[in-house]
Amino acid sequence: MELLEEAPHRFRIERHGDMRVPGVVFASRALLSDAQQALGQVVNVATLPGIVGASYAMPDIHWGYGFPIGGVAATDVDDGGVVSPGGVGFDISCGVRLLAADCDRAQLASAMDAVMDGLDRAIPRGAGPGGVWRPSRAGELERVLEGGARYAVEQGHGEERDLARCEDGGAVRDADVGQVGGRARERGLGQVGSLGSANHFLEVQQVAEVYDQAAAGAFGIARGQVTVMIHCGSRGLGHQICTDHVRAMDRAMTRYGIAVPDRQLACTPVASPEGQAYLGAMAAAANYGRANRQLLTEAARRVFRRAADVRLSLVYDVSHNLAKLETHDVAGRRRRLCVHRKGATRAFPPGHPELPEDLREQGQPVLIPGTMGTASYVLAGVPGGGAFFSTCHGAGRRMSRHQAARSITGRELRARLERDGIAARPLSWRGLTEEAPEAYKDVGEVVAASESAGLCRVVARLVPLGVVKG
DNA sequence: ATGTCC
Numbered sequence: 001m002e003l004l005e006e007a008p009h010r011f012r013i014e015r016h017g018d019m020r021v022p023g024v025v026f027a028s029r030a031l032l033s034d035a036q037q038a039l040g041q042v043v044n045v046a047t048l049p050g051i052v053g054a055s056y057a058m059p060d061i062h063w064g065y066g067f068p069i070g071g072v073a074a075t076d077v078d079d080g081g082v083v084s085p086g087g088v089g090f091d092i093s094c095g096v097r098l099l100a101a102d103c104d105r106a107q108l109a110s111a112m113d114a115v116m117d118g119l120d121r122a123i124p125r126g127a128g129p130g131g132v133w134r135p136s137r138a139g140e141l142e143r144v145l146e147g148g149a150r151y152a153v154e155q156g157h158g159e160e161r162d163l164a165r166c167e168d169g170g171a172v173r174d175a176d177v178g179q180v181g182g183r184a185r186e187r188g189l190g191q192v193g194s195l196g197s198a199n200h201f202l203e204v205q206q207v208a209e210v211y212d213q214a215a216a217g218a219f220g221i222a223r224g225q226v227t228v229m230i231h232c233g234s235r236g237l238g239h240q241i242c243t244d245h246v247r248a249m250d251r252a253m254t255r256y257g258i259a260v261p262d263r264q265l266a267c268t269p270v271a272s273p274e275g276q277a278y279l280g281a282m283a284a285a286a287n288y289g290r291a292n293r294q295l296l297t298e299a300a301r302r303v304f305r306r307a308a309d310v311r312l313s314l315v316y317d318v319s320h321n322l323a324k325l326e327t328h329d330v331a332g333r334r335r336r337l338c339v340h341r342k343g344a345t346r347a348f349p350p351g352h353p354e355l356p357e358d359l360r361e362q363g364q365p366v367l368i369p370g371t372m373g374t375a376s377y378v379l380a381g382v383p384g385g386g387a388f389f390s391t392c393h394g395a396g397r398r399m400s401r402h403q404a405a406r407s408i409t410g411r412e413l414r415a416r417l418e419r420d421g422i423a424a425r426p427l428s429w430r431g432l433t434e435e436a437p438e439a440y441k442d443v444g445e446v447v448a449a450s451e452s453a454g455l456c457r458v459v460a461r462l463v464p465l466g467v468v469k470g
Numbered sequence: 471a472t473g474t475c476c
Contacts, residue, residue, distance in 0.1 A: 065471095091471040128473050187473075198471060239472045321471090401474095 001039045003032070009059070009453035010386075013039070018261065019046040024054040026386065026453035031059050031445060034398070038068040044261045045073050049269070050081025052330050052337065056387040058344050059449035060396040060441070064089065066264030069343035072390045075270065077325065077336040082258065083275045084267035085249065085282075087340030088323050090242045092282055093289030094200075094233030095167075095319030096367035098378065099297060099312040101226035101304065105206045105465065108226050111308035112423065115204065116466045118303035120425040123202055123296060125195035125470040132193030132295050133157075141189055142177045148287030149294035149317070157298045164356045165314040167346070170294065171287050176280025180237070181244045184281075188237030188288060193295030197431055197470030199394075200232045201369070202300065204423075204466040205376065215362040215380045215459045219315050227462055228304075228312055229376055230296050231369040233321065238285040245278040270325075270338045279323065279338075286322060293317055315378075316365035320345045320393035328388055339388050347381035347391045347456050366456055368447060371395045371440040372432075373417050375463050377447045379456040391455040395443040404439035405430060423466035431470050 003011040003025065011032075013023030023042040025032065032039070038061045045067055046055035052074055061070035066086030075081025101108070108115070124130040133152075135141045143151050149170030150163055163170040180188075195202060205227045210216045221227065234241075249266040252274045253259075258267065268274040297314070304310040323340045330337070348355055348364035355364055363381035370376035374395075381389060399407070408416075410429025413436055417424045426432040444461075451458050 089471070094471070196471075198474095200471085233471070236472065243472095 001036060009449045013043060019043060021046050021051050021054045025057040025061065026449065026455060027059040027061065028449050031441065031449060035061055037063045041068040042071065044265060045071060047261055048073065048075060048082055048084065048265065048267060049258055050075035050079050052076050052335065058390065058392040060343065060392045060394055060446045062396045064342065066262055067342050070392065070396065071342050072340065072344045072387045074328065074337040074339045074388050077270045077338055081270055081338055082267035083270045083278060083323055083338050084265055084340065085242045085246045085278055086264050086266065087342055088282060089321045089342045090239045091233035091321055092238035092241060092285035093319045094321040095289060095317065096369050097230045097293045097297060097317040098315040098367050099228040100220050100315050101228065102311045103226050104224040105226060108308055108310065112466065114307040115303060116423045116425055118307045119202060119300065119468045122299045122303050123195055123468050124193065125197065125468065126427040127197045127470065129190035130194055131191045132299050135189060135192060141185060144192060144291045145177050145180060145284035145287050146175050147171050148290040152291045152294040158294050162294065162314045166290060166317040167319060170290055172283045174280060175283040175287050177284055179277045179281035180241060180284050184237050184240035184244065187240050188235065191235040193292060193299065194235060195232045195296065195470055196235050199435060200470060201372065202296065202468040203229045203464050205229055205462040205464050207460055208375070208463040209461040212380065212457060212459045218359060218362040219365050219378065219459065220313060221315060221378065221460055228300055229369060229462065230293050232292055232296065234285040234289040234292065237288050241281045241285050245281060249274050249278065282323060286319065289319065290317065316367060318345055318367055341390050343393045344390045345393050347379065347385060347389050349381045349383045349385050349389060366391055368392065368443065369394050370443040371437045372435050372467055373420065373422055373437045373464060375443060375461050377443065377458060378460040378462065379447065380459050382454065382457050384454055386453065386455055392446050392450045395440040395446060397439060398441050399439040401434040404436045405433045407438065408433055408436050422464050425468045427470050435469065
């Protein structure tokens with residue numbers, strides 16, 4: 001793949017073959033050293049009907065289902081633009097929530113063991129069923145799918161202020177529960193308020209460094225402060241919705257005269273019945289993911305209050321796997337776009353009307369979950385925002401799960417974490433080793449490349465004190 | 471990511 005470096009940390013893949021737009025990859029040569037297959041996917045995405053601007057990739061690009069993870073693609077809704085489930089991914093609405101504690105590390109020290117043991121008991125995790133909240137009354141799951149974090153708060157699981165700090169106020173309006181199949185509902189019913197497995201986690205952290213005082217102040221975090229980060233998604237429900245709608249679109253595609261270079265790019269026009277069905281189901285999964293993070297927040301709050309008399313307030317909650325209908329300027333014209341972000345985080349700039357007033361001056365908080373035992377980051381949106389106001393979402397894997405599990409035993413890894421002052425509460429040893437820090441790229445490099453490329457600015461670095469995993 | 475293959 002020929003990459004033209006047109007600006008610092010910005011490479012261009014010129015149009016060729018069936019590409020409708022060029023590819024634009026924000027990265028360094030080092031970050032792309034192992035990304036040949038993923039770059040091929042950037043080219044494939046560039047062939048989708050209605051795509052505008054470019055097929056974009058963030059610095060943490062790696063190979064995914066159809067679209068690369070770290071991919072951003074916007075299609076013109078009024079010009080035959082398509083929506084593709086592969087452009088969102090299987091874990092619909094996977095995202096991150098950051099909570100700020102009213103204490104610093106020293107103040108928490110004596111209660112840390114009790115906090116970690118409490119979280120160990122209170123946070124359902126791992127593959128399969130189990131959640132803090134089992135919808136019982138008829139129609140309650142449907143209310144979760146329609147109301148997201150807002151419904152959870154209405155039921156007493158959180159405070160009104162939480163919603164102001166959630167993307168979309170905690171719920172998207174266009175959920176269509178009728179498009180969520182029976183199997184998806186069945187899987188979702190038993191997993192409301194659960195972390196899941198693999199790279200999902202709940203971490204107790206401290207703010208190690210603040211790079212932008214004004215933004216950190218507006219976000220409500222300061223150096224030394226304890227934070228809690230929750231990284232999870234829509235569990236089996238989102239997975240099943242993706243599976244169901246990929247199949248439906250794969251069957252319908254030819255009726256719209258659409259041919260794609262890879263079946264995993266199955267798509268239909270946004271305006272088609274299949275496109276609308278997927279977007280309605282996807283929105284329901286988005287709400288499920290937000291309710292999930294809201295309920296886990298309440299579980300963590302109970303533990304911190306009882307074990308340490310500490311309060312947790314919400315900094316922000318944002319997804320990195322979602323397609324959204326947004327209006328953007330394209331070549332001087334306002335256009336309605338379907339923006340797919342898969343392993344890419346929305347990053348609205350300062351002044352954006354959709355941001356709550358107290359965040360508007362600094363731009364949207366962007367939350368980057370790091371690798372276990374290393375660091376996570378808080379970023380902020382910037383003017384310009386190269387790829388429809390999007391930036392990176394995390395480190396990206398360097399080693400396969402199998403390779404990682406072979407490189408170190410669970411007990412060795414836990415001992416190493418504890419030597420570094422990080423308490424670990426894994427559900428399984430295997431799950432822990434698959435997430436060994438050496439299995440991931442350096443999240444600091446990803447974040448630095450994103451900032452240099454003009455996608456965001458770095459606000460703060462967070463380091464782990466304790467990790468709860470599936 | 472995922473009841474890690476209907």
